[in-house]
Amino acid sequence: MKARHQRLALVATSVLLLGLAAWLVLSAFKENLVFFYTPTQVAEGEAPAAGLFRIGGMVEKGSVRRHPDGLTVSFSVTDMHRTIPVHYRGALPDLFKEGKGVVAQGRLDGGRFAAAEVLAKHDENYMPPEAAYALAQQETRAKGGTCCRKSVTMR
Structure with a gap:
């Protein structure tokens, strides 16, 4: 085999291995991707x-x-427009309280949300940006306006 053919085979093999590695990384990422929804989006x-x-x-x-x-524990999560009942079995975070922000990860189970994990905000001034934006959108819709600001800070 000529040196030119060896280099071509090496380059082709390298490109193939790089493509395979990229495919494996992207498929693992897709399997672990978890999307965020508000109670209104879930109800709709x-x-x-x-x-x-x-x-x-x-x-x-x-x-x-x-x-x-x-x-x-059973509780309800609201975005001030719609409410979804949540059922969770496990220890709740210390900052979990009524009237405070929460994010729960799980799946729908017969009209209620079966949570596998519950996260509470870490201080009085923090809310996940997605949750703050969604709540601001719902408040604006309830007042009859439109919301166009994507960066919202709840205090």
Whole structure:
């Protein structure tokens, strides 16, 4: 085999291996990608019916119910327009409270959201940007306006 053919084979093999590595990385990324939805988006059917996703908003006041086993909790997440019931089994974060921001990861289960993980905001001035934007959109829609600002800070 000539040196020219060896170089061509080396380049072709390198390109093939690089393409394979890129495909593996992108397929792993796609499998672990979790989207964020508001209760309104979930109620309107925008969220996947069987897939894993995150729901975010505020814990509705008066909705937290602790079950006798001590680990199971039911509560509602609202975006001030729609409310979704959430069922979670596990230890809640210390900052989890009624009227505060929350993000839950899980899937829909017969009209309610079965959470596998619950995240609470870490201080009084923070809310995930997606949740803050979604809440601002819902408040603006409720007042009859349109929301065009993508960067919203809740304080």
